[in-house]
Amino acid sequence: MAEPRSKVVSLDEAGRMIAQHKVISLAGSHSVNSPMALIRAAIRNGATGLTIIPPVTTAIAADLMIAAGCVDTFYLSYIGFETLGFAPGFRAAVESGKLKVIEGDEPFVLLGTRAAAGGWPFIPVPAGVYDGTDLPRLNPLLKKIKDPHTGADCYAIPALHADCCILHAQECDELGNAQFWGGNNQEPDKAAAAKTVIISTERIVSIDHTRKHVDRVTLPGHKVAAVVHAPYGAHPTASPGVYGADEPHLKIYFDAVRKGETKSYLDRFVAPKTQAEYLDQVGLETLFALQENA
């Protein structure tokens, strides 16, 4: 009797897979649970000309790809470093005219993803949600239509499909059945809205472990193309229940990009080919200390 096929691949192989796609989506929130190891692997493997569909709030995950010059088009809801300030890579790229921004927001990005996940061409929202703001003027994808049942005006938010969705899980088995701890559950729709899904995980668990903890399985693996074992794979963002965000590291990134020294950051932290080499750069003592803030 044949055993189920494993989907586990190396980080480098996953980076090659991601770099072959053009429209990339990701989940996580702010500085929590971003698929940073996968992002670094994609940059190393020459990802270029990307369109990024981020979660409704993002920070270094998208900003690093922008600062590294991989991104042409960005679906914006919110990008920022909270107390540190504005996202430096994003801001420089927009202000110098290098990045095309789709002026979205929380409902635009979230419902566009939901529409794609559902196979719906768009989602209509009452006109009163957007009238009174400049968003319809700045975002031509918000089209005014009429509700065929009542005649009322509404705006159609189009489906936002991705080629490849990249996610970081706390636990995942070799078939791609994944658990995301914490956060606000954008992962399932992001995965459903993409043609293929690639997951990095703190821990690869047995299928029996998945069955035992099925109530915590966020995403069944049938659509997952690859699983990568990447301990600390969300670093420098937080991995809920495993480690907290590395605020000093975020500041190192922030300062480097703001001062135009992106290359030195990339050389030091993105160039290492394996997750182990990256973690050596960060330092194990630092990493272990972050566990106290999980």
Place this chain on the structure above:
Amino acid sequence: MAEPRSKVVSLDEAGRMIAQHKVISLAGSHSVNSPMALIRAAIRNGATGLTIIPPVTTAIAADLMIAAGCVDTFYLSYIGFETLGFAPGFRAAVESGKLKVIEGDEPFVLLGTRAAAGGWPFIPVPAGVYDGTDLPRLNPLLKKIKDPHTGADCYAIPALHADCCILHAQECDELGNAQFWGGNNQEPDKAAAAKTVIISTERIVSIDHTRKHVDRVTLPGHKVAAVVHAPYGAHPTASPGVYGADEPHLKIYFDAVRKGETKSYLDRFVAPKTQAEYLDQVGLETLFALQENA
């Protein structure tokens, strides 16, 4: 320091509240987790002229209300007693012209509920989903429109709003924070699509218990108007993890209604004013035995 206000009311009071509404929605599936105690209380309190928005599959929950003469209009996806056969109350009411049926199906009822939950006037689905079937012809609420972004044909499924949603929980605290075990998670959208929510529960738990098991809380209580303590409140349907469906009882119901003896069933099982009196009618030995099939 004031304590949070309890929402716990008697079963009879909940029945009066439900009977004041016209459009009632409910969740559960087939013969699992139907809010039967609340339904019996609503019938006793003179609920009449109701429109019912059921889950995508239902059995005795909707059929009893129809057989008791409470229902004018029914949003249909599926109603049946699986191995026993067609729903006898529903079938008789339709075949005699007494019940108006909106010829829906799984996507119509589920997405109509999702649209109402989201505040969206409708959800568009690609025309290819319904073309080739008789549903658009039989259901005028499925309106053909064009996707404003691509010009493609689609059908608009209108939002299905309810006045009152009734649900049966396995655990719920006095603020209405509820856990539904098992099933396919139609409860949150049903609740969000209704103006008010009434919950019966196997067990009323402390708020500390809710905090401890927050990962299992399906529905936060902020929209819940009333909580009723109703042990075996899903009987004769199953309460996942607590007891199985009472198949012999379902057959008693099925046979009674099919033979035109609905009144004798109502007198015996719906007339008892308290849940304790109802459970006496059923018999504690029967009830305890059902725990083995949970």
Place this chain on the structure above:
Amino acid sequence: MAEAAKSASNDYSIPELMTVAMARVLGEREDGKLGGVGAAAVVPMAAARLAALTTAPNLWWFCGGASGLNPTFDRLPKSSADPRAALGSTGKKNMLDVVDMGITGGWDWGFNGGLQIDMYGNINMIGIGTYPQLKVRGPGTVGTIWTGTLRRPYLYTMHHASRVLVEKCDYISGPGYISGGTSRWDKVQNTTDGPQLLFSPMAILDFDPDSKRMRLKSVHPGYSADDVQKNTGFELVMPASVPMTAAPTAEELFVLRRHVDRDGVLKNVRATIG
């Protein structure tokens, strides 16, 4: 009129034979693919579980109602909505996920039945007679619409009779080949293949590649091609020779009764002829 379908052997019941036949097809065609069974679908549910244990170790299967993916029960519940049908799952799908996958074409395979099934594999769950005051009010179409969007729909019925297998459905709630030939693809999503097979208590049927009319593929032991035609409400496409459906092997029955259906539920599922 209707009588219980009789097995040709004391070794197995007709629902057991159907289960094994379905499981073999899942192994041949669907290993590694994702599909599901609806509610009130005890035979396909048993077949998917058996296939996962034997012929299709990479099968992804969804047990509707209870909502588990790849459950590992060994006591077959009578209904897939029974919470015990989700035992040992590797995940679950909410109802919204199910509908999403229906609309996006995410399901590779699935089983559907109907009040009526016609010669082109169309399904009717709406009713019989003139709408709205139907002579026979069907239970509602629930997810039968997905025969139009899932890639390879499989049909089944537990009642092989002329009133079920009709020339033309009174209403279509699940599209098969519509009016035959290429007519399906004028209407439904053209990435899908249309009904593959029909499993009944008497036979396995498929569809003629060009006309898309229903064709006899194999007859279960104890019945003849003529028996099948007599209990079918339209003329079947008849191959020159019709083989017998292979009876379940001892090994298949062993796994089925030890690891899928320890309580013998499939011995008592109602299957009728006529």
Place this chain on the structure above:
Amino acid sequence: MAEAAKSASNDYSIPELMTVAMARVLGEREDGKLGGVGAAAVVPMAAARLAALTTAPNLWWFCGGASGLNPTFDRLPKSSADPRAALGSTGKKNMLDVVDMGITGGWDWGFNGGLQIDMYGNINMIGIGTYPQLKVRGPGTVGTIWTGTLRRPYLYTMHHASRVLVEKCDYISGPGYISGGTSRWDKVQNTTDGPQLLFSPMAILDFDPDSKRMRLKSVHPGYSADDVQKNTGFELVMPASVPMTAAPTAEELFVLRRHVDRDGVLKNVRATIG
């Protein structure tokens, strides 16, 4: 140019004062109601937690980012997205729930800030300058649009300066009173009330009932009405007399520092003037 906002007393910091002021308002106006704070919102997050412990025991509050309802942390995280911000919650809301409630008008109250806030309480998170190559590219509008749909929006800023409090926003991403008077209700859902108050490091402001122009309501200890006007980019409506914002009581500070912010995060939150 910008300098740290200075507390008039060594007993409390300006962010602590703002927290207490917000918590009092939640107690007076929102007990029993449902609302939320976004991410990057440490002061409103502390205020909601403090209110739930003191003035508003029936408050329902959502901690955005971490997604917990009614969390019971006692070590205030620096970000509401920090998973520890969900500690001891009674439930959670997925991002889709949040958007659903935004569109349906399910939120009673909420806090929002902006890159610019104008004299009619409109918010700009888009940027400053000519689109698309903005002089200052804002972080994006995220959920500021909900100031149009939630019933009672509260505004806050940690930077009281003429560049933040502007006569007219370069772009509107969150609608306040639009161009004043009744103009809001020509555009947005008419079941909502528009911005209630603005909390800043210098003052609490409200809106004139008719013109809907921003009005000074109280000045924090250590600052004068004139100081506030000098650091505001438009002419404020000035009542005949402007009271002092009541300083936090010893009891409020005790609960805040023992049960909300044991690590003293609010002592180091950046609040600036000018």
